Amino acid sequence: MVINNPTYSDMWQNCLSRIREKTSQEEFIKWFKPIVPVNFDGTTLQLRVPNEAYVYHIEKHYIPFLRPIIYQTFGQKTKLRYSIPNHEHHTQQPAAYPQEANTTPISKYVEQTDTANIKNPFVIPGIKRIVIDSQLNPNYTFDTFIEGDCNRLARSAGMSIAVNPGSTAYNPLYVFGDSGLGKTHVAQAIGMEIKQRHPNLQVLYVSMNKFQAQYTSAVLNKEVNDFIHFYQMIDVLIIDDIQELSGNKESTQNAFFNIFNHLQLSGKQLILTSDKRPVELKDINDRLLTRFRWGLAAELLPPDFDTKVKIIKHKAARLNADIPDEVIHFFAENINANIREIEGALSSLVANATFLGRKITITLAKEILKVYVKFNQKEITIEHIRNIVCDHLKIDQAVFDSTKRTREVAQARQIAMYLCKQHTKAPLTTIGAAIGGKNHATVLHACKTVSNLIETDKAFNQMIEEIERKVLAK
Numbered sequence: 001m002v003i004n005n006p007t008y009s010d011m012w013q014n015c016l017s018r019i020r021e022k023t024s025q026e027e028f029i030k031w032f033k034p035i036v037p038v039n040f041d042g043t044t045l046q047l048r049v050p051n052e053a054y055v056y057h058i059e060k061h062y063i064p065f066l067r068p069i070i071y072q073t074f075g076q077k078t079k080l081r082y083s084i085p086n087h088e089h090h091t092q093q094p095a096a097y098p099q100e101a102n103t104t105p106i107s108k109y110v111e112q113t114d115t116a117n118i119k120n121p122f123v124i125p126g127i128k129r130i131v132i133d134s135q136l137n138p139n140y141t142f143d144t145f146i147e148g149d150c151n152r153l154a155r156s157a158g159m160s161i162a163v164n165p166g167s168t169a170y171n172p173l174y175v176f177g178d179s180g181l182g183k184t185h186v187a188q189a190i191g192m193e194i195k196q197r198h199p200n201l202q203v204l205y206v207s208m209n210k211f212q213a214q215y216t217s218a219v220l221n222k223e224v225n226d227f228i229h230f231y232q233m234i235d236v237l238i239i240d241d242i243q244e245l246s247g248n249k250e251s252t253q254n255a256f257f258n259i260f261n262h263l264q265l266s267g268k269q270l271i272l273t274s275d276k277r278p279v280e281l282k283d284i285n286d287r288l289l290t291r292f293r294w295g296l297a298a299e300l301l302p303p304d305f306d307t308k309v310k311i312i313k314h315k316a317a318r319l320n321a322d323i324p325d326e327v328i329h330f331f332a333e334n335i336n337a338n339i340r341e342i343e344g345a346l347s348s349l350v351a352n353a354t355f356l357g358r359k360i361t362i363t364l365a366k367e368i369l370k371v372y373v374k375f376n377q378k379e380i381t382i383e384h385i386r387n388i389v390c391d392h393l394k395i396d397q398a399v400f401d402s403t404k405r406t407r408e409v410a411q412a413r414q415i416a417m418y419l420c421k422q423h424t425k426a427p428l429t430t431i432g433a434a435i436g437g438k439n440h441a442t443v444l445h446a447c448k449t450v451s452n453l454i455e456t457d458k459a460f461n462q463m464i465e466e467i468e469r470k471v472l473a474k
Protein backbone atom coordinates (compact mmCIF):
# COMPACT_ATOMS: atom_id res chain seq x y z
CA MET A 1 0.00 0.00 0.00
CA VAL A 2 1.35 3.38 -1.00
CA ILE A 3 0.90 6.13 1.49
CA ASN A 4 1.06 9.55 -0.17
CA ASN A 5 2.62 12.31 1.81
CA PRO A 6 -0.03 14.88 2.67
CA THR A 7 0.19 18.01 0.56
CA TYR A 8 0.48 21.42 2.19
CA SER A 9 -3.20 21.92 1.27
CA ASP A 10 -4.13 18.82 3.27
CA MET A 11 -1.97 20.04 6.11
CA TRP A 12 -3.64 23.39 6.03
CA GLN A 13 -7.05 21.66 6.06
CA ASN A 14 -5.86 19.88 9.17
CA CYS A 15 -4.99 23.23 10.72
CA LEU A 16 -8.35 24.63 9.71
CA SER A 17 -10.19 21.76 11.43
CA ARG A 18 -8.37 22.58 14.65
CA ILE A 19 -8.95 26.28 14.24
CA ARG A 20 -12.66 25.66 13.63
CA GLU A 21 -12.90 23.74 16.91
CA LYS A 22 -11.48 26.65 18.84
CA THR A 23 -13.13 29.67 17.28
CA SER A 24 -16.69 30.87 16.93
CA GLN A 25 -18.42 30.19 13.67
CA GLU A 26 -18.43 33.89 12.88
CA GLU A 27 -14.71 34.26 13.51
CA PHE A 28 -13.88 31.17 11.55
CA ILE A 29 -15.90 32.18 8.52
CA LYS A 30 -14.70 35.72 8.59
CA TRP A 31 -11.01 35.34 9.32
CA PHE A 32 -9.84 31.81 8.50
CA LYS A 33 -12.00 30.29 5.80
CA PRO A 34 -10.89 32.81 3.15
CA ILE A 35 -7.20 31.91 3.68
CA VAL A 36 -5.68 29.77 0.95
CA PRO A 37 -2.31 28.03 1.30
CA VAL A 38 -0.22 28.69 -1.81
CA ASN A 39 3.14 27.15 -0.99
CA PHE A 40 5.15 25.36 1.64
CA ASP A 41 8.86 24.85 1.02
CA GLY A 42 9.59 22.94 4.19
CA THR A 43 10.30 25.99 6.28
CA THR A 44 7.97 28.75 5.13
CA LEU A 45 4.25 28.42 4.70
CA GLN A 46 2.82 30.93 2.29
CA LEU A 47 -0.82 31.88 2.79
CA ARG A 48 -2.93 33.96 0.49
CA VAL A 49 -5.22 36.33 2.36
CA PRO A 50 -7.86 38.59 0.82
CA ASN A 51 -6.21 41.86 1.79
CA GLU A 52 -3.81 43.61 4.16
CA ALA A 53 -6.47 43.97 6.78
CA TYR A 54 -6.35 40.21 7.26
CA VAL A 55 -2.63 40.25 7.80
CA TYR A 56 -2.91 42.93 10.36
CA HIS A 57 -5.83 41.32 12.12
CA ILE A 58 -4.31 37.86 12.25
CA GLU A 59 -0.97 39.17 13.44
CA LYS A 60 -2.57 41.26 16.06
CA HIS A 61 -5.14 38.85 17.44
CA TYR A 62 -4.40 35.24 16.53
CA ILE A 63 -0.69 34.59 16.54
CA PRO A 64 -0.37 32.96 19.99
CA PHE A 65 -3.39 30.86 19.09
CA LEU A 66 -2.15 29.86 15.61
CA ARG A 67 1.47 29.21 16.45
CA PRO A 68 1.08 25.78 18.16
CA ILE A 69 -1.39 24.61 15.54
CA ILE A 70 0.95 25.46 12.68
CA TYR A 71 4.06 24.15 14.44
CA GLN A 72 2.37 20.82 15.16
CA THR A 73 1.19 20.44 11.59
CA PHE A 74 4.03 21.95 9.54
CA GLY A 75 6.88 21.55 11.97
CA GLN A 76 8.56 23.61 14.67
CA LYS A 77 9.82 27.03 13.63
CA THR A 78 7.73 27.13 10.50
CA LYS A 79 7.69 30.63 9.16
CA LEU A 80 4.65 32.37 7.80
CA ARG A 81 4.49 34.49 4.74
CA TYR A 82 1.42 36.19 3.39
CA SER A 83 0.50 37.04 -0.12
CA ILE A 84 -2.27 39.30 -1.19
CA PRO A 85 -4.06 39.13 -4.53
CA ASN A 86 -3.38 42.17 -6.74
CA HIS A 87 -0.82 43.12 -4.23
CA GLU A 88 0.84 45.58 -6.56
CA HIS A 89 -2.37 47.40 -6.95
CA HIS A 90 -3.09 47.37 -3.25
CA THR A 91 0.21 48.53 -2.04
CA GLN A 92 0.92 51.15 -4.58
CA GLN A 93 -2.31 52.89 -3.82
CA PRO A 94 -2.98 54.19 -0.39
CA ALA A 95 -5.70 52.29 1.34
CA ALA A 96 -9.08 53.59 0.55
CA TYR A 97 -10.29 54.42 4.04
CA PRO A 98 -10.93 56.77 5.45
CA GLN A 99 -10.37 59.36 2.81
CA GLU A 100 -12.33 61.52 0.50
CA ALA A 101 -11.70 62.44 -3.05
CA ASN A 102 -9.06 65.15 -3.38
CA THR A 103 -8.03 64.98 0.25
CA THR A 104 -4.89 63.56 1.72
CA PRO A 105 -5.37 59.91 2.57
CA ILE A 106 -5.15 59.35 6.24
CA SER A 107 -4.30 55.73 6.15
CA LYS A 108 -1.61 53.84 4.36
CA TYR A 109 -0.93 50.19 4.37
CA VAL A 110 2.78 50.10 4.02
CA GLU A 111 4.13 47.75 1.44
CA GLN A 112 5.34 44.28 2.24
CA THR A 113 9.05 44.34 1.55
CA ASP A 114 11.77 41.78 1.16
CA THR A 115 10.67 38.49 2.61
CA ALA A 116 13.99 36.68 2.25
CA ASN A 117 15.10 37.65 5.68
CA ILE A 118 12.39 36.24 7.86
CA LYS A 119 13.87 35.84 11.33
CA ASN A 120 10.95 35.06 13.54
CA PRO A 121 8.09 32.85 12.60
CA PHE A 122 4.83 34.71 12.42
CA VAL A 123 6.42 38.04 11.96
CA ILE A 124 5.92 39.56 8.58
CA PRO A 125 8.83 41.77 7.80
CA GLY A 126 7.79 44.79 5.87
CA ILE A 127 4.23 44.89 7.09
CA LYS A 128 4.76 47.90 9.18
CA ARG A 129 2.17 49.25 11.46
CA ILE A 130 -0.56 50.98 9.54
CA VAL A 131 -0.07 54.68 9.64
CA ILE A 132 -3.26 56.50 10.43
CA ASP A 133 -3.80 60.18 10.82
CA SER A 134 -6.18 60.26 13.74
CA GLN A 135 -7.90 63.37 12.41
CA LEU A 136 -7.68 64.96 15.84
CA ASN A 137 -7.42 68.69 16.38
CA PRO A 138 -4.32 69.19 18.58
CA ASN A 139 -6.00 72.19 20.21
CA TYR A 140 -8.73 70.01 21.64
CA THR A 141 -7.01 68.62 24.71
CA PHE A 142 -7.98 68.22 28.36
CA ASP A 143 -5.70 71.13 29.18
CA THR A 144 -7.82 73.45 27.08
CA PHE A 145 -11.14 71.94 28.19
CA ILE A 146 -12.22 73.88 31.27
CA GLU A 147 -13.90 71.78 33.90
CA GLY A 148 -17.17 72.76 35.55
CA ASP A 149 -20.27 71.09 36.96
CA CYS A 150 -21.69 71.22 33.45
CA ASN A 151 -19.14 68.79 32.00
CA ARG A 152 -17.58 67.02 34.99
CA LEU A 153 -19.05 63.58 34.30
CA ALA A 154 -17.97 63.49 30.66
CA ARG A 155 -14.56 64.87 31.49
CA SER A 156 -13.84 62.48 34.35
CA ALA A 157 -15.13 59.44 32.47
CA GLY A 158 -13.03 60.57 29.51
CA MET A 159 -9.94 60.74 31.70
CA SER A 160 -10.53 57.20 33.02
CA ILE A 161 -10.96 55.97 29.48
CA ALA A 162 -7.72 57.64 28.44
CA VAL A 163 -5.91 55.74 31.19
CA ASN A 164 -7.49 52.37 30.31
CA PRO A 165 -9.08 52.55 26.88
CA GLY A 166 -11.52 49.72 26.28
CA SER A 167 -11.21 48.45 29.83
CA THR A 168 -13.60 50.68 31.73
CA ALA A 169 -17.34 50.29 32.05
CA TYR A 170 -17.72 53.34 29.84
CA ASN A 171 -17.80 51.59 26.52
CA PRO A 172 -19.22 53.17 24.55
CA LEU A 173 -18.95 56.59 26.08
CA TYR A 174 -21.94 58.47 24.70
CA VAL A 175 -21.51 62.25 25.13
CA PHE A 176 -24.60 64.29 24.39
CA GLY A 177 -25.75 67.89 24.70
CA ASP A 178 -26.80 70.96 22.75
CA SER A 179 -24.74 72.56 20.04
CA GLY A 180 -21.52 74.33 21.01
CA LEU A 181 -21.23 72.85 24.49
CA GLY A 182 -18.03 70.94 23.85
CA LYS A 183 -18.97 67.44 22.66
CA THR A 184 -16.39 67.40 19.88
CA HIS A 185 -13.80 69.01 22.11
CA VAL A 186 -14.12 66.49 24.94
CA ALA A 187 -14.29 63.50 22.57
CA GLN A 188 -11.15 64.64 20.79
CA ALA A 189 -9.43 65.43 24.08
CA ILE A 190 -9.93 61.78 25.06
CA GLY A 191 -8.40 60.74 21.74
CA MET A 192 -5.43 63.07 22.19
CA GLU A 193 -4.83 61.85 25.73
CA ILE A 194 -4.98 58.21 24.62
CA LYS A 195 -2.48 58.87 21.88
CA GLN A 196 -0.14 60.42 24.38
CA ARG A 197 -0.48 57.67 26.96
CA HIS A 198 -0.71 54.74 24.53
CA PRO A 199 1.18 55.70 21.38
CA ASN A 200 0.71 52.24 19.88
CA LEU A 201 -3.05 52.46 19.78
CA GLN A 202 -4.79 53.43 16.60
CA VAL A 203 -7.11 56.30 17.36
CA LEU A 204 -9.49 57.61 14.73
CA TYR A 205 -11.95 60.50 14.84
CA VAL A 206 -14.59 60.64 12.14
CA SER A 207 -17.93 62.37 11.82
CA MET A 208 -20.93 60.23 11.04
CA ASN A 209 -21.45 62.19 7.83
CA LYS A 210 -17.95 61.41 6.67
CA PHE A 211 -18.36 57.77 7.61
CA GLN A 212 -21.49 57.61 5.47
CA ALA A 213 -19.80 59.28 2.52
CA GLN A 214 -16.96 56.76 2.75
CA TYR A 215 -19.38 53.89 2.94
CA THR A 216 -21.28 55.09 -0.12
CA SER A 217 -18.06 55.38 -2.06
CA ALA A 218 -17.01 51.90 -0.86
CA VAL A 219 -20.27 50.47 -2.18
CA LEU A 220 -19.74 52.16 -5.55
CA ASN A 221 -16.18 50.84 -5.76
CA LYS A 222 -17.12 47.39 -4.48
CA GLU A 223 -14.82 47.80 -1.49
CA VAL A 224 -17.22 47.30 1.36
CA ASN A 225 -15.16 44.49 2.88
CA ASP A 226 -12.03 46.61 2.87
CA PHE A 227 -13.99 49.44 4.38
CA ILE A 228 -15.31 47.32 7.23
CA HIS A 229 -11.96 45.68 7.84
CA PHE A 230 -10.22 49.00 8.01
CA TYR A 231 -12.54 50.24 10.71
CA GLN A 232 -12.35 46.96 12.57
CA MET A 233 -8.62 47.52 13.03
CA ILE A 234 -9.05 50.74 14.95
CA ASP A 235 -8.40 50.63 18.70
CA VAL A 236 -10.24 53.81 19.65
CA LEU A 237 -13.00 54.94 17.36
CA ILE A 238 -14.55 58.36 17.95
CA ILE A 239 -17.71 59.02 15.97
CA ASP A 240 -19.07 62.55 16.08
CA ASP A 241 -22.76 63.35 15.57
CA ILE A 242 -23.99 59.78 15.71
CA GLN A 243 -27.57 61.07 15.38
CA GLU A 244 -26.81 61.50 11.67
CA LEU A 245 -27.15 57.75 11.34
CA SER A 246 -30.89 58.18 11.81
CA GLY A 247 -32.95 57.25 8.83
CA ASN A 248 -29.95 55.95 6.94
CA LYS A 249 -30.22 52.98 4.69
CA GLU A 250 -30.30 49.58 6.32
CA SER A 251 -27.01 48.71 4.59
CA THR A 252 -25.14 51.68 6.13
CA GLN A 253 -26.51 50.85 9.54
CA ASN A 254 -25.51 47.21 9.08
CA ALA A 255 -21.97 48.19 8.14
CA PHE A 256 -21.77 50.40 11.17
CA PHE A 257 -23.22 47.66 13.34
CA ASN A 258 -20.58 45.18 12.12
CA ILE A 259 -17.84 47.60 12.96
CA PHE A 260 -19.29 48.68 16.27
CA ASN A 261 -20.01 45.14 17.38
CA HIS A 262 -16.63 43.84 16.39
CA LEU A 263 -14.79 46.63 18.16
CA GLN A 264 -16.82 46.33 21.30
CA LEU A 265 -16.42 42.57 21.48
CA SER A 266 -12.69 42.94 20.94
CA GLY A 267 -12.40 45.34 23.86
CA LYS A 268 -11.77 48.38 21.68
CA GLN A 269 -12.95 51.77 22.85
CA LEU A 270 -15.87 53.58 21.25
CA ILE A 271 -16.71 57.21 21.89
CA LEU A 272 -19.87 58.64 20.40
CA THR A 273 -21.23 62.16 20.46
CA SER A 274 -24.74 63.27 19.75
CA ASP A 275 -27.07 66.21 20.12
CA LYS A 276 -29.71 63.78 21.32
CA ARG A 277 -30.13 61.58 24.35
CA PRO A 278 -29.90 57.88 23.49
CA VAL A 279 -33.66 57.49 23.99
CA GLU A 280 -34.38 60.33 21.57
CA LEU A 281 -32.53 58.73 18.65
CA LYS A 282 -34.98 57.76 15.96
CA ASP A 283 -34.88 55.46 12.97
CA ILE A 284 -31.81 53.64 14.14
CA ASN A 285 -31.67 49.91 14.25
CA ASP A 286 -32.67 48.56 17.67
CA ARG A 287 -29.61 46.36 18.04
CA LEU A 288 -27.45 49.48 17.65
CA LEU A 289 -29.56 51.53 20.02
CA THR A 290 -29.25 48.84 22.68
CA ARG A 291 -25.49 48.84 22.30
CA PHE A 292 -25.28 52.61 22.56
CA ARG A 293 -26.79 52.22 26.02
CA TRP A 294 -24.32 49.60 27.22
CA GLY A 295 -21.76 52.11 28.40
CA LEU A 296 -22.11 55.54 29.92
CA ALA A 297 -24.24 58.40 28.62
CA ALA A 298 -22.79 61.70 29.86
CA GLU A 299 -24.61 64.95 29.26
CA LEU A 300 -22.93 68.30 28.66
CA LEU A 301 -24.98 71.15 30.11
CA PRO A 302 -24.66 74.89 29.50
CA PRO A 303 -21.89 76.25 31.73
CA ASP A 304 -22.81 78.17 34.87
CA PHE A 305 -21.54 81.72 35.48
CA ASP A 306 -18.30 80.71 37.21
CA THR A 307 -17.37 78.18 34.53
CA LYS A 308 -18.11 80.73 31.81
CA VAL A 309 -15.80 83.18 33.56
CA LYS A 310 -13.06 80.53 33.71
CA ILE A 311 -13.54 79.66 30.04
CA ILE A 312 -13.46 83.32 28.98
CA LYS A 313 -10.31 83.99 31.03
CA HIS A 314 -8.65 80.92 29.56
CA LYS A 315 -9.55 81.85 25.98
CA ALA A 316 -8.54 85.50 26.55
CA ALA A 317 -5.13 84.35 27.79
CA ARG A 318 -4.73 82.24 24.64
CA LEU A 319 -5.53 85.33 22.58
CA ASN A 320 -2.99 87.29 24.63
CA ALA A 321 -5.75 89.74 25.45
CA ASP A 322 -6.01 91.76 28.61
CA ILE A 323 -9.72 91.97 29.28
CA PRO A 324 -11.07 93.81 32.32
CA ASP A 325 -12.97 91.65 34.79
CA GLU A 326 -16.18 93.60 34.37
CA VAL A 327 -16.19 92.88 30.64
CA ILE A 328 -15.54 89.19 31.33
CA HIS A 329 -18.40 89.17 33.82
CA PHE A 330 -20.61 91.03 31.39
CA PHE A 331 -20.03 88.40 28.73
CA ALA A 332 -20.56 85.59 31.22
CA GLU A 333 -23.83 87.13 32.36
CA ASN A 334 -25.19 87.87 28.94
CA ILE A 335 -24.16 84.96 26.74
CA ASN A 336 -26.31 82.03 27.62
CA ALA A 337 -26.45 80.12 24.41
CA ASN A 338 -23.19 78.26 24.04
CA ILE A 339 -19.43 78.33 24.31
CA ARG A 340 -18.92 78.76 20.58
CA GLU A 341 -20.72 82.10 20.86
CA ILE A 342 -18.54 83.14 23.76
CA GLU A 343 -15.50 82.42 21.57
CA GLY A 344 -16.93 84.41 18.66
CA ALA A 345 -17.75 87.41 20.82
CA LEU A 346 -14.34 87.31 22.48
CA SER A 347 -12.47 87.16 19.17
CA SER A 348 -14.34 90.14 17.79
CA LEU A 349 -13.79 92.07 21.00
CA VAL A 350 -10.06 91.46 20.69
CA ALA A 351 -10.11 92.26 16.95
CA ASN A 352 -11.82 95.59 17.64
CA ALA A 353 -9.20 96.41 20.24
CA THR A 354 -6.26 95.27 18.11
CA PHE A 355 -7.21 96.56 14.68
CA LEU A 356 -9.34 99.56 15.50
CA GLY A 357 -7.50 100.57 18.65
CA ARG A 358 -10.72 100.56 20.65
CA LYS A 359 -10.63 100.30 24.40
CA ILE A 360 -12.15 97.11 25.79
CA THR A 361 -15.11 98.40 27.77
CA ILE A 362 -18.60 97.24 28.51
CA THR A 363 -19.91 99.58 25.84
CA LEU A 364 -17.77 97.85 23.21
CA ALA A 365 -18.72 94.46 24.63
CA LYS A 366 -22.37 95.34 24.31
CA GLU A 367 -21.97 96.43 20.69
CA ILE A 368 -20.32 93.14 19.95
CA LEU A 369 -22.93 91.05 21.65
CA LYS A 370 -25.60 92.73 19.57
CA VAL A 371 -23.85 91.64 16.40
CA TYR A 372 -22.47 88.25 17.28
CA VAL A 373 -24.91 86.55 19.57
CA LYS A 374 -28.57 86.51 20.22
CA PHE A 375 -28.59 89.28 22.74
CA ASN A 376 -31.94 88.94 24.38
CA GLN A 377 -31.68 91.97 26.53
CA LYS A 378 -34.93 93.81 27.19
CA GLU A 379 -35.06 97.43 26.15
CA ILE A 380 -33.36 99.71 28.65
CA THR A 381 -35.55 102.54 29.88
CA ILE A 382 -34.73 105.95 31.37
CA GLU A 383 -36.43 104.87 34.56
CA HIS A 384 -34.28 101.77 34.83
CA ILE A 385 -31.13 103.87 34.47
CA ARG A 386 -32.32 106.42 37.05
CA ASN A 387 -33.02 103.62 39.51
CA ILE A 388 -29.62 102.01 39.02
CA VAL A 389 -27.76 105.33 39.30
CA CYS A 390 -29.60 106.34 42.50
CA ASP A 391 -29.12 102.90 43.96
CA HIS A 392 -25.41 102.78 43.15
CA LEU A 393 -24.70 106.32 44.38
CA LYS A 394 -27.02 105.92 47.36
CA ILE A 395 -29.13 108.91 46.43
CA ASP A 396 -32.77 109.05 47.38
CA GLN A 397 -35.11 109.04 44.33
CA ALA A 398 -37.08 111.97 45.74
CA VAL A 399 -33.89 114.01 46.17
CA PHE A 400 -32.78 113.05 42.65
CA ASP A 401 -36.09 114.36 41.26
CA SER A 402 -36.07 117.49 43.40
CA THR A 403 -34.53 120.83 42.55
CA LYS A 404 -31.69 120.20 44.98
CA ARG A 405 -28.32 121.07 43.36
CA THR A 406 -25.63 119.66 45.67
CA ARG A 407 -22.57 118.44 43.79
CA GLU A 408 -23.39 114.71 44.36
CA VAL A 409 -26.95 115.02 43.15
CA ALA A 410 -26.04 117.17 40.14
CA GLN A 411 -23.37 114.66 39.15
CA ALA A 412 -25.75 111.73 39.58
CA ARG A 413 -28.18 113.42 37.19
CA GLN A 414 -25.37 114.01 34.68
CA ILE A 415 -24.34 110.38 34.87
CA ALA A 416 -27.92 109.26 34.38
CA MET A 417 -28.26 111.55 31.35
CA TYR A 418 -25.02 110.23 29.86
CA LEU A 419 -26.09 106.61 30.32
CA CYS A 420 -29.55 107.33 28.89
CA LYS A 421 -27.94 108.77 25.79
CA GLN A 422 -25.67 105.73 25.47
CA HIS A 423 -28.22 103.03 26.14
CA THR A 424 -31.67 104.25 25.19
CA LYS A 425 -33.14 105.48 21.97
CA ALA A 426 -34.81 108.41 23.73
CA PRO A 427 -34.19 111.88 22.25
CA LEU A 428 -32.24 114.37 24.35
CA THR A 429 -35.36 116.39 25.11
CA THR A 430 -37.12 113.33 26.52
CA ILE A 431 -34.08 112.46 28.62
CA GLY A 432 -33.88 116.06 29.92
CA ALA A 433 -37.56 116.14 30.72
CA ALA A 434 -37.37 112.86 32.64
CA ILE A 435 -34.27 113.87 34.60
CA GLY A 436 -34.78 117.08 36.48
CA GLY A 437 -36.92 118.74 33.78
CA LYS A 438 -33.87 119.98 31.86
CA ASN A 439 -33.61 120.98 28.21
CA HIS A 440 -31.61 119.17 25.54
CA ALA A 441 -28.62 121.56 25.81
CA THR A 442 -28.23 120.64 29.48
CA VAL A 443 -28.26 116.96 28.55
CA LEU A 444 -25.61 117.53 25.87
CA HIS A 445 -23.46 119.42 28.35
CA ALA A 446 -23.90 116.62 30.93
CA CYS A 447 -22.83 113.99 28.39
CA LYS A 448 -19.74 115.99 27.47
CA THR A 449 -18.78 116.49 31.11
CA VAL A 450 -19.12 112.79 31.91
CA SER A 451 -17.16 111.77 28.77
CA ASN A 452 -14.33 114.12 29.75
CA LEU A 453 -14.20 112.71 33.25
CA ILE A 454 -14.17 109.15 31.92
CA GLU A 455 -11.13 110.05 29.84
CA THR A 456 -9.23 111.83 32.61
CA ASP A 457 -10.28 110.29 35.91
CA LYS A 458 -9.52 106.59 36.34
CA ALA A 459 -11.64 106.14 39.48
CA PHE A 460 -14.56 107.92 37.86
CA ASN A 461 -14.20 105.74 34.76
CA GLN A 462 -14.28 102.62 36.93
CA MET A 463 -17.37 103.80 38.70
CA ILE A 464 -19.17 104.47 35.39
CA GLU A 465 -18.24 101.02 34.10
CA GLU A 466 -19.61 99.46 37.24
CA ILE A 467 -22.90 101.34 36.95
CA GLU A 468 -23.05 100.54 33.25
CA ARG A 469 -22.61 96.85 33.98
CA LYS A 470 -25.57 96.96 36.33
CA VAL A 471 -27.61 98.81 33.75
CA LEU A 472 -26.81 96.26 31.06
CA ALA A 473 -27.31 93.25 33.30
CA LYS A 474 -31.02 93.99 33.25
Ligand SMILES: Nc1ncnc2c1ncn2[C@@H]1O[C@H](COP(=O)(O)OP(=O)(O)OP(=O)(O)O)[C@@H](O)[C@H]1O
Binds near residue numbers: 145178183185311339
Ligand atom coordinates in the same frame (compact mmCIF):
# COMPACT_ATOMS: atom_id res chain seq x y z
N1 LIG B 1 -15.31 73.32 28.73
C1 LIG B 1 -14.75 73.97 27.69
N2 LIG B 1 -13.58 74.61 27.86
C2 LIG B 1 -13.03 75.29 26.84
N3 LIG B 1 -13.56 75.38 25.60
C3 LIG B 1 -14.72 74.76 25.37
C4 LIG B 1 -15.37 74.02 26.40
N4 LIG B 1 -16.51 73.51 25.89
C5 LIG B 1 -16.55 73.91 24.61
N5 LIG B 1 -15.49 74.65 24.29
C6 LIG B 1 -15.19 75.28 23.00
O1 LIG B 1 -16.42 75.64 22.38
C7 LIG B 1 -16.35 75.42 20.98
C8 LIG B 1 -17.50 74.52 20.59
O2 LIG B 1 -17.25 73.23 21.12
P1 LIG B 1 -17.57 71.90 20.28
O3 LIG B 1 -17.34 72.10 18.82
O4 LIG B 1 -16.84 70.79 20.93
O5 LIG B 1 -19.13 71.80 20.56
P2 LIG B 1 -20.15 70.68 20.10
O6 LIG B 1 -20.97 70.35 21.30
O7 LIG B 1 -19.45 69.56 19.43
O8 LIG B 1 -21.04 71.50 19.06
P3 LIG B 1 -21.87 70.96 17.79
O9 LIG B 1 -22.93 70.04 18.29
O10 LIG B 1 -22.44 72.22 17.21
O11 LIG B 1 -20.89 70.30 16.88
C9 LIG B 1 -15.02 74.80 20.69
O12 LIG B 1 -14.14 75.76 20.18
C10 LIG B 1 -14.53 74.31 22.05
O13 LIG B 1 -13.12 74.38 22.17
